[in-house]
Amino acid sequence: MSVTIKDIAKRMEITPSSVSKALNGKDDVSADLKRKVRQVADEMGYKKNMLAARLVNMKSNTLGVFIFSRTKIKNSESTAYKYLNIMLNEVKKHGFDIVLFSIEGSMSVNKSYVDLCMERQVEGAIFIGFENNDPHLEELQGCGLPIVMIEKNVSSENMSCVMVDNAAGISLGMNYLLSLGHQNIAFIKGHFAAELSDIRYQQYKKLMEDSDRFNADYVFDGDFSLESGYNIGLKIAVMDKLPDAVFASNDLMAIGLLRAFFEKGISIPEDVSIIGFDNFEIGKFIKPKLTTVSQNFSEIAENAIMMIFEMINSGGKGRSLLLVPEV
Amino acid sequence: MSVTIKDIAKRMEITPSSVSKALNGKDDVSADLKRKVRQVADEMGYKKNMLAARLVNMKSNTLGVFIFSRTKIKNSESTAYKYLNIMLNEVKKHGFDIVLFSIEGSMSVNKSYVDLCMERQVEGAIFIGFENNDPHLEELQGCGLPIVMIEKNVSSENMSCVMVDNAAGISLGMNYLLSLGHQNIAFIKGHFAAELSDIRYQQYKKLMEDSDRFNADYVFDGDFSLESGYNIGLKIAVMDKLPDAVFASNDLMAIGLLRAFFEKGISIPEDVSIIGFDNFEIGKFIKPKLTTVSQNFSEIAENAIMMIFEMINSGGKGRSLLLVPEV
C-alpha cells in the first residue's frame, strides 16, 4: 500500500531504526545518511504514519474540543465557532491537531466525555458552552486530564476556566444606561442552561436592588436566540408602561428586540434604549447601531489554549481567568 | 498507566486475544465469557486505545475537514462553520471523527493538503471554501483519497463536489427584481478567490446582457464582508444615477449596503431595492427585512457527508451535485 520506513530501509540496505532516526534528525546518525534518507524518502513519496508514531510515543498530539448543541442554546454554536477558529491557529503552533466532538441528542446514548477523550488519547480537552445541569462535571474535574472550560466558571486540580468578567460587563452596561438617566431598566436573560446567563442576570438584579429599582415584571426569559429576543420584544411592546431601557444579555436577542420594537412603532433610542452583550460585528451595521458590552473572543480563545498547554507541558494546576470586558 | 486488554487478560487468566474478541462481540467467544470480560473491563475502567486499534485495522475512522482563512474571505469562515456543525452530527452516525485543518498564512510553510491527510491517515477530506488559484488542486484530484469540495465545482475520479446552483439562484433573484419592474440592477461581486463568486457574477452579467442592460459601472468588487458591502454602499450613494436595485452576492454585504444607504438617506426599497444571497437567519430580523436567495446549508453539508461515505465505503466515483436554491 503506502510506503513505510521499512521500504526505505530495504531499498537503502540499512535498518528501519536508522531511517527513523535520520528522518527525525536524531544525532546518532551521520549528516550524510540523513541527507540520503531524506532524499530517498521524498523520491518514494514517504508519509509518516502518525497513528503508529503516536502509539509508541504514547502522545497523541491531539486536543479534543467539545461543542454542545444538545440544548437549544443557539447562540452557543455561533460563539463556539468564533472560538474554534482562533484555537485552530493556536494549536497548530504546538504541532497539535483538534478533533471535534459535538454533543447533542439524549445524553444516555452518549459515552461520557472522559471516555471519548481516553479512547482518542487526547492530551487535553476544551469545553465550549458546558451546561449548568450537566451530570458529567464531577467526573471531568477528577479525571486528571487537562481541561479548559470556556464560559463556565469551574476549576479543579486539572481544570482551568476562562471567561469574560460577566458581572463587570453588566456593571459597565448598567452604568452606561444609568448615565443616560434611565431608571426602569428591563433585562432579558439568556438560556437557563448557560452559567453566564445567570451571572449576568444576578449582577443586573443586584445593581437594580441596590438602587431600589428592581422589578420582576421587567425580567424576561430568553434563550440567546434572535427569535426569543423578538418574541420578548413583542411582549414588552404591549406593556402598560414601557421600560426606559432594555439590557439584552446578548447581541442576537438585542437584534430580535430591535426588530419587534420597530414593528410595533417603538423608536430606539427615543422611546427605549437597548444594549446588548458580545459585540458581534454585525451590530455595527444594523439600524440603529447596537450598543453593546464587548467580549473579546480571540482573547478568550488564545488564553484557553495557553492555559491548556500550560497544564499539558508543565503539569500546572487548574486556575480561573477572568478577562475584562469593555462597553 | 491506563488499563489495557493485557491487564484484563492477566487478571482473568485468559489471553488478550480472547479479551479483544469478547469486547468486540466476535462470535467465537462464549456468551458467558463475553459477559464476564465486559464486567471486569468496566470494573477496571478499561478504555480502548483507538490509536492502536486503528493502526492494526489500517482504518483511521477519521475525516479531515479543511477550512481556509488564508485569504480574507471573511464570509467563508462563518458559512464554513454552518456546514461543520451539520457534518459533525452526520459523521457521528458512521462512527467517524473529524479532525480540523485550518489553512492560513503563507502556503510555502504549509505541507501539502495530501501530506496532512496521509499523515493523519484520514479516510476522506472535505474542503470548504477552496480557492480559485490554489496550486494544490491537481494533486488533490489525482491523489486517490476520497474528497468532497463544497462551493467549488470540480470533480475527478476521487473527488466529488456539492454546491447550490448559483447560476439558478442568481436567475431567481434577478427575475424577482425584474418582476418588480427594475431595470438598472447593480451587482456586488464576492471575493475573487471564491469560485461561486464568479459564477454568480457571470450569470448576472449574462442576464443583463440578454436584455441589453449590462453596465460595467454598476458592477462592484466586494469580498463577502459586511465592511465591503458598507463601503460599496457609500460609493453607490454618491453616483449620479442610483441603480433601481442592487444584487449583493451575499447577505453580509447586503446588510453592509443597507447600513450605508441608511446613513446616506436612501430609502429601501422605495429608492433602491436590495437583494442578497445565502438566507442568513439574521436577515429576517433587520430593518427592512432582507430579501435573499436561499441556499440550504444543512442540505449541502448532509449531501457532502453522504457523498464522501459513498466513495469511502463503496469506492464510488466522484460526481457533481447541484442543489436548487429558493428565493
Added chain:
DNA sequence: CTCCTGCACTTAAACGTTTTCGTAAAAATA
C-alpha cells in the same frame, strides 16, 4: 600497545490492538 571515548549504525523490544490460524474438547452425525 592498551585503554578509553565517541561515532554511526544495528538489534530487538515495545506501544495496544486485531486477526488468522491452530487445537483441544464437546457436540452432532452416521
Added chain:
DNA sequence: TATTTTTACGAAAACGTTTAAGTGCAGGAG
C-alpha cells in the same frame, strides 16, 4: 462406537513507528 462438525479458546504475528541497549570501529590519550 467411530467420524465429522462445531464451539471456545490460545498462540503468534501483524500494523508502522520509536528507542534503549548493544556492537564494531576509528581515533586519541597514556
